[in-house]
Amino acid sequence: MNPPLIVTRDDTLLEELLRLAAAAGVTPEVARDPGAALRSWTSAPLVLLGADVAAEAARLAPPPRDGLHILTWGGSPDAIFRTAVDVGADSVTDLPRSDAWVIETLTDLGDHGAARGLTIGVTGGSGGAGATTFACALGQVAARSGLSVVVDVDPLGPGIDRVLGVETREGVRWDALGQTTGRLSARSLREALPRRAGVGVLTWYAGTRAALPAFAVREALSAAQRGHDTVVVDLPRTGDPLTEEVAARCDLLLVVVTPTVAGVASAARLCARFPDPGGVRLVVRGRGLAAREVARATGAPVLVEMTDQRGLDEGIDLGLGPVRSRRGPLGRAAGAVLDRVALSRAAA
Numbered sequence: 001m002n003p004p005l006i007v008t009r010d011d012t013l014l015e016e017l018l019r020l021a022a023a024a025g026v027t028p029e030v031a032r033d034p035g036a037a038l039r040s041w042t043s044a045p046l047v048l049l050g051a052d053v054a055a056e057a058a059r060l061a062p063p064p065r066d067g068l069h070i071l072t073w074g075g076s077p078d079a080i081f082r083t084a085v086d087v088g089a090d091s092v093t094d095l096p097r098s099d100a101w102v103i104e105t106l107t108d109l110g111d112h113g114a115a116r117g118l119t120i121g122v123t124g125g126s127g128g129a130g131a132t133t134f135a136c137a138l139g140q141v142a143a144r145s146g147l148s149v150v151v152d153v154d155p156l157g158p159g160i161d162r163v164l165g166v167e168t169r170e171g172v173r174w175d176a177l178g179q180t181t182g183r184l185s186a187r188s189l190r191e192a193l194p195r196r197a198g199v200g201v202l203t204w205y206a207g208t209r210a211a212l213p214a215f216a217v218r219e220a221l222s223a224a225q226r227g228h229d230t231v232v233v234d235l236p237r238t239g240d241p242l243t244e245e246v247a248a249r250c251d252l253l254l255v256v257v258t259p260t261v262a263g264v265a266s267a268a269r270l271c272a273r274f275p276d277p278g279g280v281r282l283v284v285r286g287r288g289l290a291a292r293e294v295a296r297a298t299g300a301p302v303l304v305e306m307t308d309q310r311g312l313d314e315g316i317d318l319g320l321g322p323v324r325s326r327r328g329p330l331g332r333a334a335g336a337v338l339d340r341v342a343l344s345r346a347a348a
Contacts, residue, residue: 004028004109007037007057008050013073016095017048017102024106034060041065045109048102049089051080058086069093071102104185108226117228118341119221121250122283123235125257125267125298130285133312133322134256134330135234136163140323141334143198146229147190151221152203153212153246154236161194161203165319169194174204177216184219186227196321200228214242221249230338239273252341253280255300259288268298283333303340306333 004021006028008014014030021028029044031037034057041047041062049057051072070084070092084092093101120138124131135150142148152160152174161167171194177184193200202220204210224231233250236243247253253274257267271280281303284291291302306329315324323331 002029002040002043002045004046004048004106005031005037005040005044006048006050007031007034007053008048008071009033010050010052010073013050013052013071013095016073016099017071020099020102021106024103026106026109028106034062038062046105049087051076051083051092054080054083054087054089058083062087064088066090069105071095104188107187108185117225117231118345119225119231119233119250119252120337120341121233121235121247121253123247123253123255123270124237125255125270125282126263127237127266129256129258129263129267131256132157132160132163132234133316134254134283134285134334135232136160137322137330137334138232138337139164139199139230140197140321141326141331142230142232142338144326147198147200147227148230148232149190149193149200149202149224149228150232150234151224152201152234153217153243154234155204155211156236157234159203159206160234161201162206163316164196164199164201164321165316166194166196166201167206169196171195171201174202174212174216175210177202177220178210178213184223186223186225189220189223190227199321200224212242214245217242217246221246237270247274254283254303254337255280255298256283256285257294257298258286259284259291259294260286261289264289264294264297267294271298271300283337304333304336306330 006017009032029040034053042065046067049070051070054070068089070089072094076092076094080092122131122135139148139150150160172192193202233246255267257263274280280300282300284294284302284305286308291305295302309329325331
């Protein structure tokens with residue numbers, strides 16, 4: 001990826017921007033002349049334009065672009081906002097007050113260049129179907145080939161940190177993210193989450209289940225997608241607007257179904273709730289009705305079937321997570337889902 005571009009003749013501003021870039025682990029390109037900066041104007045992932053040369057740059061009428069920010073030092077005069085409009089800047093930012101924002105923006109550049117992580121939503125067709133367990137199994141198996149994260153948005157669930165054995169580990173939970181505002185850095189989220197064997201976990205602290213602000217969920221999901229190869233979302237069965245929005249942001253929506261008459265009837269009602277029931281895929285857990293009968297009743301195809309896994313509760317109680325072996329029912333089913341999704345993406 002090309003380096004970010006800094007354009008300024010102000011030595012004080014330049015020194016501060018170089019310090020912030022070093023803190024973010026980024027080596028920028030520096031241009032003191034706006035005319036010389038035009039060579040990298042469109043190819044740089046980010047342009048930080050000093051207020052001292054902003055008017056001069058505007059007169060050159062550079063090509064419009066995203067990721068252009070004017071930087072001032074010690075205050076923003078009124079005239080600079082008119083210049084920002086003329087040059088097409090996204091914002092006017094004052095230093096040193098906005099040092100933290102600059103570091104976060106520079107740090108996040110590598111995440112913008114990466115492909116958006118595969119996002120899989122998992123919900124239960126009925127209570128006790130095992131959706132949280134399967135979501136955690138997907139996270140464990142996906143972590144063997146890249147970074148994965150399991151995001152818990154089910155306030156009445158068992159807690160994915162308990163299922164994955166990381167409930168005692170330090171890290172950011174929803175309790176903290178729900179109080180934040182503004183853009184969330186992918187790298188910051190990735191490094192702040194409790195993690196084990198490549199699997200990150202975003203959930204609540206034990207005993208707390210505060211309502212999730214929609215803006216916090218959007219930012220966290222976006223940052224998780226930018227910073228991980230696979231994002232698994234444990235969805236509640238409720239039909240509230242936030243759940244519907246998160247489900248719509250998933251690349252694949254899985255409904256875990258127990259193949260009993262009651263389990264299939266409940267799953268059919270849940271599948272019908274989604275705007276595109278045909279976009280839902282089923283994971284059938286246990287023995288009972290045939291897969292074709294489950295698919296016919298729900299209107300959604302069966303992606304994978306699996307038997308119950310012996311010793312599952314014991315493995316979770318020991319803090320080992322649901323997948324102890326890739327050859328077990330959960331490991332095979334999770335691997336089959338990920339393999340089929342990978343094939344579909346490659347063919348697209």
